[in-house]
Amino acid sequence: MVAWNLRRLRVDQLMSQDKLAADASVDRAYLGGLERQAENPTIDLLDKIAEALRVPLSELFVQPEDGAKPPPILTGGRKKKT
Numbered sequence: 001m002v003a004w005n006l007r008r009l010r011v012d013q014l015m016s017q018d019k020l021a022a023d024a025s026v027d028r029a030y031l032g033g034l035e036r037q038a039e040n041p042t043i044d045l046l047d048k049i050a051e052a053l054r055v056p057l058s059e060l061f062v063q064p065e066d067g068a069k070p071p072p073i074l075t076g077g078r079k080k081k082t
Contacts, residue, residue, distance in 0.1 A: 002046065003037045005060045008071040009053050010035075016074065023052035 010020050017035070021028040025048065033039035034049075041049075043057075050057040 001063060002041070002060050003035050004064055004071065005062055006049065007035045007073075009055055009059060011071050011074055013053065014074065015053070020049070020052055024048045 010017070017028050017031050020026075021031045024031070024045075026045065030039055031049075034041055046060055047057050050060055053059075
């Protein structure tokens, strides 16, 4: 649920993982792990992320509606180094 809402809120704001990670003072790879449900954040960390997203902490715990589609992935992503 947290991963779902984290991505939903970030994508709704058209915010990249890089931007959110920088604003929340979190490693971008760790933030990506949160969105993939590969990491277990503390409440303090979720509070920092909610602040960076400018939403109440409770927004990260909203239950998705039955049959809701997963939040999309923002296009563009990280640029390959040349």
